Amino acid sequence: MGGVQSGTVADKRRREPVEHDAFVCCADPSDSEMASTIAAYLTRRGFRVFVEDRSPAAGLDERRLALISDVPDFILLLTPATIAAASDRHHAVNAEIVRALETGRNIVRVSGAGGPALPPGALTTELAALAGQQALTYDPDRLAESLAILLHSLSSDTTVNDRHLMRLTKRWFIFAALFVLVGFSLQTVPALIKAWKRPRPLPPVAPFALYWSAFGERLENGVSVEFPLVQGATVSGGERIRVALSPSADGFAYVISRDARGRVSVLFPGETIKGASRVRAGQRYQAPAESGWLTVDPQVGLDTIYVFAGYDPLQNLEELVEEPETPTNVPARRELVEQTVVGLLDGRHYQLGRRLWIRTTQLVDQSLKPGPGPATIAALLPGGTDAVHPATVQPGLVSALAEIKVRFTPAQK
Numbered sequence: 001m002g003g004v005q006s007g008t009v010a011d012k013r014r015r016e017p018v019e020h021d022a023f024v025c026c027a028d029p030s031d032s033e034m035a036s037t038i039a040a041y042l043t044r045r046g047f048r049v050f051v052e053d054r055s056p057a058a059g060l061d062e063r064r065l066a067l068i069s070d071v072p073d074f075i076l077l078l079t080p081a082t083i084a085a086a087s088d089r090h091h092a093v094n095a096e097i098v099r100a101l102e103t104g105r106n107i108v109r110v111s112g113a114g115g116p117a118l119p120p121g122a123l124t125t126e127l128a129a130l131a132g133q134q135a136l137t138y139d140p141d142r143l144a145e146s147l148a149i150l151l152h153s154l155s156s157d158t159t160v161n162d163r164h165l166m167r168l169t170k171r172w173f174i175f176a177a178l179f180v181l182v183g184f185s186l187q188t189v190p191a192l193i194k195a196w197k198r199p200r201p202l203p204p205v206a207p208f209a210l211y212w213s214a215f216g217e218r219l220e221n222g223v224s225v226e227f228p229l230v231q232g233a234t235v236s237g238g239e240r241i242r243v244a245l246s247p248s249a250d251g252f253a254y255v256i257s258r259d260a261r262g263r264v265s266v267l268f269p270g271e272t273i274k275g276a277s278r279v280r281a282g283q284r285y286q287a288p289a290e291s292g293w294l295t296v297d298p299q300v301g302l303d304t305i306y307v308f309a310g311y312d313p314l315q316n317l318e319e320l321v322e323e324p325e326t327p328t329n330v331p332a333r334r335e336l337v338e339q340t341v342v343g344l345l346d347g348r349h350y351q352l353g354r355r356l357w358i359r360t361t362q363l364v365d366q367s368l369k370p371g372p373g374p375a376t377i378a379a380l381l382p383g384g385t386d387a388v389h390p391a392t393v394q395p396g397l398v399s400a401l402a403e404i405k406v407r408f409t410p411a412q413k
Contacts, residue, residue, distance in 0.1 A: 211373030237298025301408035310399025
């Protein structure tokens with residue numbers, strides 16, 4: 001590969017390691033979408049991948065640096081956080097890249113689709129050679145193609161092939177011993193070898209479920225009164241609403257409101273950054289995320305509240321989260337929501353017999369029960385009293401959707 005000298009390659013073969021084929025270097029957490037998906041895919045293909053969070057307080061980790069000297073492939077995920085860390089000579093990420101360059105590892109730079117390119121002046125002097133290493137693009141919308149290209153770049157390194165051949169040879173010796181001990185015939189050995197070589201798939205997941213409730217609050221004779229916000233409920237200008245939700249599994253969630261004129265607004269997540277929609281199993285979230293309550297506008301009213309949740313991020317809704325509304329993109333934003341509702345894999349449009357997978361290449365097993373959720377959900381009213389509702393369970397598959405369509409009436413004068 002580019003930048004690798006023959007002496008270094010020979011040294012890499014002499015120091016034949018131990019546990020891992022590929023080292024994943026990234027400043028983001030190991031459970032981030034890019035890192036976890038790449039690691040899961042390579043593991044299924046038979047690679048032994050090292051992907052581990054570093055302790056911020058520990059500084060340089062000699063164990064990680066020593067491991068880089070042994071592992072043939074060094075996968076560098078160029079997220080914004082990684083680029084910033086690489087430009088800092090005192091950061092552990094910088095030291096890991098330097099070690100990979102010094103020891104002649106097979107370095108593969110992976111950038112997110114549409115993400116920042118590697119700035120020419122962002123690298124320190126000792127990382128200048130990094131610009132000449134092979135570069136790939138990770139595109140979630142073309143996931144299979146991106147992972148296949150990455151796999152090919154690793155399989156082309158002869159050291160990885162040698163290691164796989166060594167493991168295969170060891171398995172042959174093990175099966176030969178079993179053959180002698182138990183007297184297996186020659187016809188059974190190939191079938192056993194094939195079964196042994198097959199990588200273990202990741203465990204299946206249960207269908208996704210959403211636990212939720214919605215609350216309304218209005219003034220009656222000067223007193224704050226709570227009412228359940230359910231399908232067909234009547235709301236008026238000045239009244240306030242709130243949605244609470246809890247997912248059955250780790251994933252992503254979005255709460256979208258649509259007014260009577262067709263304009264859509266994002267109530268959850270509150271931050272307009274990619275990944276802010278990530279949620280954890282069993283935890284409770286509220287929308288609007290910042291103020292806690294949404295006041296119904298007397299002029300534009302309210303038509304529908306959508307509560308989306310699922311294992312995978314929904315790209316259309318991620319686009320809504322990141323892009324603010326402008327006078328010219330109102331129809332486009334409404335269309336993104338409508339397309340998401342129509343194409344959601346939540347069971348309503350599901351074709352019987354179709355096998356469904358999530359991004360981590362895990363099968364959705366419909367015989368499994370979704371994770372448990374709360375029996376009740378409470379909301380603190382502006383007057384200081386608690387309103388408690390039984391949690392509504394919205395079943396799904398890869399995703400789940402609760403759709404609350406209301407009737408808007410002008411406020412009584």
